[in-house]
Amino acid sequence: MSLIRYQSPELALWPSLDRWTSLRDDLNSLFELPFWSGFGRQGQLFSGWSPALDLYQNNDNIVAMVELPGMRKEDIEISLHEGALTIAGERKSESSNGEKAERTERYIGKFRRSITLPTRVDANKVSATYRDGILTVTLPKAEEAKPKQIQVKAD
Amino acid sequence: MNTVVRENREAESRQSEQFLAPGASLVEDGDGYRLQVEMPGVNKEGLEISVENNELTITGYRSLPTIEGTLIHHESRRENYRRTFELDPSIDADKISAKINQGMVMLTLPKAERVKPRKIQVS
Numbered sequence: 001m002s003l004i005r006y007q008s009p010e011l012a013l014w015p016s017l018d019r020w021t022s023l024r025d026d027l028n029s030l031f032e033l034p035f036w037s038g039f040g041r042q043g044q045l046f047s048g049w050s051p052a053l054d055l056y057q058n059n060d061n062i063v064a065m066v067e068l069p070g071m072r073k074e075d076i077e078i079s080l081h082e083g084a085l086t087i088a089g090e091r092k093s094e095s096s097n098g099e100k101a102e103r104t105e106r107y108i109g110k111f112r113r114s115i116t117l118p119t120r121v122d123a124n125k126v127s128a129t130y131r132d133g134i135l136t137v138t139l140p141k142a143e144e145a146k147p148k149q150i151q152v153k154a155d
Numbered sequence: 156m157n158t159v160v161r162e163n164r165e166a167e168s169r170q171s172e173q174f175l176a177p178g179a180s181l182v183e184d185g186d187g188y189r190l191q192v193e194m195p196g197v198n199k200e201g202l203e204i205s206v207e208n209n210e211l212t213i214t215g216y217r218s219l220p221t222i223e224g225t226l227i228h229h230e231s232r233r234e235n236y237r238r239t240f241e242l243d244p245s246i247d248a249d250k251i252s253a254k255i256n257q258g259m260v261m262l263t264l265p266k267a268e269r270v271k272p273r274k275i276q277v278s
Contacts, residue, residue, distance in 0.1 A: 052231040058224030065222065067195035067231055070259030104180030106193055118227060133195035133258020136220055 049107030053087070053115060059147055062117055062139045069133035070106075076130065078137055080123050085137065088112040119145035174237035177215065185272070187246065187265035194236045195258035202255055204262070206248045212239045213260060245270040 056063040066087055068076065076089040090110045120142040128137045178193045194202070197215035205212050215236035242248060247267040254261050 053228065054226060054231050055228035056222045056224040057227050061224070063222045063224065065220065065231070067258075069193040069195040070191070070257055105178040106180045106191065115228065130257070131220070132198045132218070133193075134220065136222070 049091070049109060049111040051087075051111060051113060053113050055115060055117075057118060060141060062119065062121060062141065064115070064135075064137040064139070066113065066135040066137075067133065068130070068135050071130070071133070073130045076128075076135060078126070078128055080121070080126065080139075083120065084114050084116045085139065086112065086114040087135065087137070121145070173234050174214070175232055175234040176238050177213075177236040179238065179240075187263060188243075190240070190262040190264060192236075192238065192260040192262070193258065194255070194260055197236065197255065197258055197260075199255055202253070202260065204251075204253050206242070206251065209242050209244075209248070210239050211242050211248075211251070211262075211264075212237065213262075215260070 052067045054065045056065070064085055064087070068089070071089060071091055075091065076087065079086045079088075088111065091106075091108055117139065121139040122142050125140045126137065128135060130136075180191045182189045182191075192213055192215075194215035194217070196217035196219045198218060201216035201218055203212075203214040203216075205214075213236070217233070217235055219233070242264070245266045246264045250265045252263045
């Protein structure tokens with residue numbers, strides 16, 4: 001099986017991708033088949049993992065939300081460098097030797113996402129939570145990047 | 156007349172809620188199968204698993220964090236998850252168990268005793 005690149009959902013809805021669909025049909029009906037006879041222990045079909053990332057902005061913060069199901073929080077790395085936020089990590093394979101066959105649509109291995117932030121942020125005040133497989137990173141805007149009301153003074 | 160049309164449409168849209176098919180992986184070990192399904196944003200309360208007519212259906216209703224502000228970059232999809240798998244007859248449907256941890260559903264599908272490999276003692 002050749003490498004299938006992840007397409008970001010806004011470019012292509014994956015149920016409409018032919019390859020995805022046929023792969024999914026394979027998996028959906030796998031229980032009927034003698035176990036993946038022709039498949040061997042190929043395991044990973046994908047070598048790239050690019051989790052979906054959303055970015056929000058309000059007056060005080062930039063907030064990034066990343067879908068990272070089934071990670072350990074110790075395996076998630078967040079860094080800031082030259083105005084770009086990078087989220088990286090690794091998902092380890094959980095299968096052990098006693099298992100006969102494996103077939104997966106899930107990404108195992110390393111990932112790295114970087115996104116340029118629209119404003120400067122205060123790197124010392126960045127905080128993150130990981131809940132239900134969703135990582136939320138809150139990046140407070142640097143003072144000079146916050147919108148300001150200018151008072152007009154009378155003479 | 157207008158009202159009737161509108162009501163019908165609403166009923167229809169409620170019925171045809173769009174679900175997203177979550178990514179899954181399947182591993183066989185000696186005693187059965189382990190099925191992992193990715194459902195970020197779903198917790199225990201939002202997870203529904205049913206077996207009917209030899210079909211296993213997993214539905215995940217997401218409770219996503221609400222974030223104030225303007226969305227300036229968007230890749231995620233907001234639909235709930237649903238996926239149906241046909242069960243192999245060797246699986247003991249009564250003994251399927253599931254847990255969810257950080258948006259990852261882990262199902263254990265044990266094989267029925269009668270299909271497990273066993274040694275026959277020669278007397």
